[in-house]
Amino acid sequence: MGRIAIDELRRISGLKCIRYTVPGIKDLPVAAKKLFDDGCEIVITLGWVGKTQKDLVSYLAMSIGLITVQLLTGKHVIDVTVHEDEAENEKELLAIAENRVREHVRNAVDLLLNPKRLQKLAGTGQRQGQPDVGPIMR
Amino acid sequence: MGRIAIDELRRISGLKCIRYTVPGIKDLPVAAKKLFDDGCEIVITLGWVGKTQKDLVSYLAMSIGLITVQLLTGKHVIDVTVHEDEAENEKELLAIAENRVREHVRNAVDLLLNPKRLQKLAGTGQRQGQPDVGPIMR
């Protein structure tokens, strides 16, 4: 997922990035904190989460931690998590992962450089990693 | 939902507002923090949450984060969340969303300008987004 994120970042912007790999998703919050301390403006976290209750609990702890990091630094962390139970087979799961990574990299770039684009997309049913569902019609 | 909130705010008050759009609900706490840092007196967050356990976990992380923001700033965040499993169909869900947004905008305005009105409504079974259930009779 890291390779895809860097590829997308290079494709759509001239922004520089630092890559920091950790053993598991619960190690992401402190890694994000260290990257901000090193001068990063935004962090994109990439995580792969299993199917068990224990995995969901770890995902919760990670999410609370990432929000804490954001409140401490006043900067955004865009969390890209792929849950193994989101698809029936590996091929579909990979497609979701790649799609989600690329869309969230674009979101992160927009938050930094072009926040008005996100406003236009809000409420139009964008689903990162899945076909967009479209807005609800009336 | 953002459009409805702004419409209601203009209808009932002369308060100014800033709109800040983020990719997902877990991005709301830091956005609220930044708005307070920019001088806002109250923040209304608008979120749309899916039906899965993972969505509920994200909602929990967001809720803890929003409470932390409030404790850090001493200011209220009125959280308007619509859960996709609250209604049978899209039309009903949209009605709930619009109703809830408008009522919570009124609550936010009351908290700032007219806190006594909330006191009169407490315990009378107000349900934002659903028909009010009325007070419990004895």
Next chain:
Amino acid sequence: MGRIAIDELRRISGLKCIRYTVPGIKDLPVAAKKLFDDGCEIVITLGWVGKTQKDLVSYLAMSIGLITVQLLTGKHVIDVTVHEDEAENEKELLAIAENRVREHVRNAVDLLLNPKRLQKLAGTGQRQGQPDVGPIMR
């Protein structure tokens, strides 16, 4: 519930109180914080919680927030929550609510003025809002 709490407080003590009404239970932590900042010695929160998983999640976020407020201020928050699934019908639920409010107001007053009384009651099966179950016999 607010009216009952004030009634009980006046009945058993000469303590003064400030009433602060908020739209929902997740708004209670910051309200408690503001009351402490305004000079209150103890806060009693009154909340009514629905039956869904989402309500339980909101109750968790509120509980964590109220504990955080207590740690920040070094003062007690006595949380009186009534869960809608605690009784079969509305009459029973109202009786639980009134009983729980009155007993917790007494607990709050004891914490401030008479902490030894709580020590005598500990382990005797006091259940706020339900008939006391009595101590476990050996």
Next chain:
Amino acid sequence: MGRIAIDELRRISGLKCIRYTVPGIKDLPVAAKKLFDDGCEIVITLGWVGKTQKDLVSYLAMSIGLITVQLLTGKHVIDVTVHEDEAENEKELLAIAENRVREHVRNAVDLLLNPKRLQKLAGTGQRQGQPDVGPIMR
């Protein structure tokens, strides 16, 4: 449970203690904080938790709060919780409670005065309140 803890503490050490009784388990974190502020070196919390989902949620909030207190003070809180669903009948539950209280009081004393003893016990299957299961053999 408080009486048993004090009895055990006197039996195995000359340490002094302060007893602080609160209405419910969610009141324990701030009570522990106040005891540390008053000069205590370690706190043992004693709680009795019901069987419902709501009780488990309260136990979680309490646990997060107690860990926060420890991080704020740099001191240990030994949490002794008895869950009502741990035994079939009251007699068994009482035996678990007494056993757990006594073992955790010993743990607390060891943490203060004799940390090497805990190291020797680690991995030998000690279960506070239940018969020890013994180490796993190979």
Next chain:
Amino acid sequence: MGRIAIDELRRISGLKCIRYTVPGIKDLPVAAKKLFDDGCEIVITLGWVGKTQKDLVSYLAMSIGLITVQLLTGKHVIDVTVHEDEAENEKELLAIAENRVREHVRNAVDLLLNPKRLQKLAGTGQRQGQPDVGPIMR
């Protein structure tokens, strides 16, 4: 588990370590904090978790606490948790535990001394304590 960790650490590095034993997993966050205060550069926590909902809740509180410690100190805590329901029998569980401890000790050493190795392993399906699943092919 402590003995295995120290054995692996000595086998692959000349790093020194301090061992700190606590009664239960919820005691780990403050212990980690104290080790960092004493000058440690990284902490490896070793925990054994039961099968009940209560155990999962304790695991969640511990996880949130360990992430908080990392954010307070800016240093990594590598959490090695073995859940009793991960294997059918004790022999298998022990094999998982030993394997997971050794792999996480290597991860901790890499984070300190050789962060590039982790980057090469990311996305290749490493599973600490279980046979690696290999990368997902396309």
